[in-house]
Amino acid sequence: MRTSLCALCKENRSVIIRPKDRAKLCKLCFINVFETEIHHTITTNNLFHRGEKIAIGASGGKDSTVLASVLKTLNERYDYGVELILLSIDEGIKGYRDDSLETVKRNAMQYEMPLTILGYEELYGWTMDQVVEQVGKKGNCTYCGVFRRQALDRGAARLGVKHVVTGHNADDVAETVLMNLLRGDLPRLSRTTSIVTSTPSASSDPASNTNIKRSKPLKYAYEKEIVMYAMHKKLDYFSTECIYSPEAFRGSARTLIKKLEQVRPSSILDIVRSGEDMAKLVPGNDEGCGGTCSNSIPVADEEEGGCGSANGRTAGGEMATMEQQLAQNEVASENALEVDLTTPKVNGQRNDRHNSGTVPLPNRRKGKKGGEAFIPKKAPTKQTMGTCERCGYLSSQKICKACVLLEGLNKSRPKNGLEISYDSQPKEESSVNGIINGLEKTAIAGD
């Protein structure tokens, strides 16, 4: 069969053509280059520090499985001196996570990493099944999405881990850049483009346990190469059965990106780079540092863990609906905020226009109507994003969405009004039900 030789070793048959530069590599050189590039991402961005304990947000899917495998390899090869653990979130929907959690348990053994599975029950006092029982099927989507968004950070805080890495890849980032571009939301584009983000702490003390750093070591890795890597390394990952429908807008962005990739494979990294360049132009973002300067780590975005996220990736159907609903809620709340800020002036003008018979344009988020002075919709990012008074999580409101939802749930709870506390101290493991910690316990369940 017609085959070419690897561009690097010039010995073996090439099996992959790299999307970023069309170089054709053999299996061994590809694996080596893929790992080395992630090492390069980690070192040039100073993602890790010796002695650091790092939780890998693990869903059992391809991205987080590849991340765990590569980080283990690199930690040994380059002696990072970091301690890697796996952290998985169980929403508490009967049957929904069973297969993926089994995969994570096998991964824990394969990579010899301790695994903690934290349920919504431990984190919030409610499983999703209980929420559904309480609020019915209709509204529960909102709860699941809001809870999921914070779960990894809260889980890490419980374990006393200050750094969570997620499997977001270049395709995910490109997708988010595109979505925010299409929404005209540059502040959010700026936040989600950053390779490192942080969750503000409940305490103003920067050393507090709840000040969780998040990073994306696979940010420049193509999804295609992640899958190829998993395939060639024969990694054990879980694939969701239903691969149909992320929420419509994200799905369209994803389809567009995959189509662009077919025509021009470098598009994906080009979009990521464009996103980074645009981020530098957003007020409040320090130029040039790419968000990694110690003083200017952007806050984690509330939406970051959308359908495309490593740990929040939906299995389709039901979960996709949750995402969609949540996205709508977010837009709604943002619009409400916006109206508050701009009401006097805009309303006055709008009334005048009504009188003159002009039909007002739909309330566009930015730029308002043609010819009028530009009114910035939002103050720069950092001022609009505060922290929840109750739990300390990132929030644009005084009380974050999770706490608002929990308050409602807890009030209406028939008996046993269990209040969940958000103290920043890591809990004793024995006090957290359902935690599977360490290999000894996971070995029981593994096969």
Add this chain to the structure above:
Amino acid sequence: MEGDQTINITLGFLGGLDKLVLGDLDENQMAIRLSSRTETGKNVNLKYLFKHIYDNLLVKSERLVPKRDPRYDENDPGKQLPFEEAASVLIENGKIRGGNLVVINEADWECIADDLAEELGVEVVADEMEISDGDKIEFVTTLHGG
């Protein structure tokens, strides 16, 4: 008689396509036999194979009636995903949908197409590459399951 000749190939479906195409089998592979020539007497190529998969494997897949999809409602035809849309996860308008990889004998098909283009000095459309007896052709979705 050339027209009677057949080729044996192995198909693999990975990354979630296994359950989609093959159902709850433990296997993610299947052996199939194809005629070595098309009706017009040409050697069979990937495009021909994709059509074969679409017409013979996908239409039989119960998973392509996505009952767990919220848009699906058994009693409401308006909420049933048309077969074409469901099958488009892998094949759309006779072509492999972006986000799926095709791996032929462990090599990325784009890589093979590029090799062939270099060898022949002309542009090569990947779907028009011929398949041969003994080939192992795998399909991998990259779309979900992060």
